[in-house]
Amino acid sequence: MAKASWQGTNLPRVGGFNRAVVLDTIRRRGEISRVELAQRTGLTAQTMSNIVRALMADGLVTENGHAPSTGGKRRVLLKVVADAYSSVGLHLDPERITGVLLDLAGGVRLRSTRRLPDDAAPETVAAALARTLQQLVRRSGIDESRVLGVGLAVPGPLDSAHRQVLSPPNLARWGAVPLADIVAERAGLPVVMDNDATAAAIGERWAGGEHRSGSFVYVYWGSGVGVGVVLDDQVHRGVSNNAGEIGHLNSGGGRGCHCGRRGCLETHCSMRAIVADWRAAGGEPTGTAIAQSYEELCRRAADGDAVAVKVLRAAATRLGQALAAVVSVLDVDRVVLGGPALRHVSDLVRTQVSKVLSKQVWAPEVRPVQVSPALIGEDAGAVGAASLVLDHAYSPRLATLLGSGSDPS
Amino acid sequence: MAKASWQGTNLPRVGGFNRAVVLDTIRRRGEISRVELAQRTGLTAQTMSNIVRALMADGLVTENGHAPSTGGKRRVLLKVVADAYSSVGLHLDPERITGVLLDLAGGVRLRSTRRLPDDAAPETVAAALARTLQQLVRRSGIDESRVLGVGLAVPGPLDSAHRQVLSPPNLARWGAVPLADIVAERAGLPVVMDNDATAAAIGERWAGGEHRSGSFVYVYWGSGVGVGVVLDDQVHRGVSNNAGEIGHLNSGGGRGCHCGRRGCLETHCSMRAIVADWRAAGGEPTGTAIAQSYEELCRRAADGDAVAVKVLRAAATRLGQALAAVVSVLDVDRVVLGGPALRHVSDLVRTQVSKVLSKQVWAPEVRPVQVSPALIGEDAGAVGAASLVLDHAYSPRLATLLGSGSDPS
Incomplete structure (x- = not known):
């Protein structure tokens, strides 16, 4: 028989969920007392205490000294057993x-x-x-x-x-x-x-703790470009696990893409396309591998080479235009920029993307969009x-x- | 003290949630037996039975005769008390x-x-x-x-x-x-x-029962155009309650928009813009009010007037291009078209939007996108x-x- 679109919930499921919430909260805080843990999770002291005992028995959580005294009894701190x-x-x-x-x-x-x-x-x-x-x-x-x-x-x-x-x-x-x-x-x-x-x-959510809670879009810019979507603390994957696939959004211009269509964002924003644009603008990369040439371009841009800066800004503008659509459709107010394509040029790209978003996203006074560098570097x-x-x-x-x-x- | 990004849950909250799940399931099915209700909600017979008793005491649910016999005891059917x-x-x-x-x-x-x-x-x-x-x-x-x-x-x-x-x-x-x-x-x-x-x-979710479960985008086309986003049975509103605001996505072309930007989708897809395009193509509406002129255009298109068809198809193409971005970013496979702008021309618009989506959305073989007319008509x-x-x-x-x-x- 078909399930209803909503299922009710029950005690074993609630138990598993609450256990995950407790572990997640300890991990995100680094060190935390039982009292604070109960306050933050909204669970009763008794429920929370049972969960912590089980997590300790499983070797996932340990006690780690005491919090500084605030007058009364010093509180024992809990932390995750990293190894x-x-x-x-x-x-x-x-x-x-x-x-x-x-x-x-x-x-x-x-x-x-x-x-x-x-x-x-x-x-x-x-x-x-x-x-x-x-x-x-x-x-x-x-x-x-x-x-x-x-x-x-x-x-x-x-x-x-x-x-x-x-x-x-x-x-x-x-x-x-x-x-x-x-x-x-x-x-x-x-x-x-x-x-x-x-x-x-x-990875950003896992590493970023409270700085990466709520809703945000994460732009991964490597050989190609894509977006990871986090809505209300849940990763949104979509029906085919391709949510945030922006590489083939129409970005105008009519260049042929390897996917068979024309004008895809990747025809402007892949490392390969950017290196080709650099060559077209008179750039002469010394190597032949795309990643090397791209890095050379970025080093030059970081050194203030006008042509290199112009080529990268043009790519960042196309990316910003695509992100304006992403931000408008999802209604998020935080964009995180990460990935190896940003090495040396993180500030340049961020400035340009911010500029495009502030112009193209509707009503920045109602929903200003903050653009931040990723917490995790090129190993993202x-x-x-x-x-x-x-x-x-x-x-x-x-x-x-x-x-x-x-x-x- | 700040809350954790995730809160645990507890019994009173679970009770309220399960009650809502039961009521929602009865409403969506129209009539349902207690046995089927337990199966569909995944709740135990005892939990479900207590909830039904409370809903009946509150006058929200009533018994409504019996299901046809399947050999054993005939099952009592439950339904929502509509008034x-x-x-x-x-x-x-x-x-x-x-x-x-x-x-x-x-x-x-x-x-x-x-x-x-x-x-x-x-x-x-x-x-x-x-x-x-x-x-x-x-x-x-x-x-x-x-x-x-x-x-x-x-x-x-x-x-x-x-x-x-x-x-x-x-x-x-x-x-x-x-x-x-x-x-x-x-x-x-x-x-x-x-x-x-x-x-x-x-409204579509409420009216559509199991036909509108899961994830879909609903396009409301009236004087302007916007999208309602439903992901995993939850309406996604976004941080400023403007999710799906596509009227000011850049659609190319450079026409000035009332918002102060250029090239917004509404400069091509609002009733006002479409009527202006019709005039520019030689159309001569008899009335002066926008809605009347727009309706006249649609009647003509429905009667096969080539100019009227061309003007509406052009608008539907722009809409389809914007929807390609929406579908790609969200990774949904169902688009529902509704609103008063579709009166007389629902099929024409749907055909054109489908065509654009099948060309512009990446990899239709992985995620074919189905475009359907709304269940609720112009009173949507x-x-x-x-x-x-x-x-x-x-x-x-x-x-x-x-x-x-x-x-x-």
């Missing part, structure tokens, strides 16, 4: 692979990166991903049973019903590749996959991928509470 | 006011409409709204204590923190007007206000406004469950 569990994050950018090992508190314990050849075949990429993963686990000395899982961040769009990557930018000849399953088989560990922008947005994709696993295992999920909803593939 | 409560919906379009009186089952009991003079002043409009409301209640013969409240649907954008309407299209000289409070004061009833697209989307704004009140009082709300979140102004 209770780890997760591995792998990011395919797609010119390089970055891997990180994250502890339960969100700290990066190990990092590794390797370049990929241009136009690498899926099997080559999968083998490199699996090797990065295995080396990280080996170097860490952590027992594999303490690794919760592997997160894989890939350029969107995805066909996530089939766990497939679809023709990522710069790997256009791939077609549909079941990358998560290939890596899982090679590595012998469960793999969750999401697009890089969504993963990075989750990999840290986000590892956070996917932690988020999956430990974040409060409405789907849990309501006994419905879907999870990332 | 237990009513609500009034008022819609400012802004060339006319439409009012409806809705019963608890979502049935329209009474309807009333009055034209407004061009460029009406806020006080004139408020007086006409209050008069429409009072006449509806008087004609219905319903005791005022049985009227749950008044919903007001207005063209966006809103400054809902201050319960103000901001320069609606065709009433551009208004500036910021606290319309809800003015009407509440005149009418002596509480008034909730939302933009017309959000109200109409809620008023029915939606009345549904706001019912939704506010009776729909399952995550905010209730979590003890947080915000409501419409």
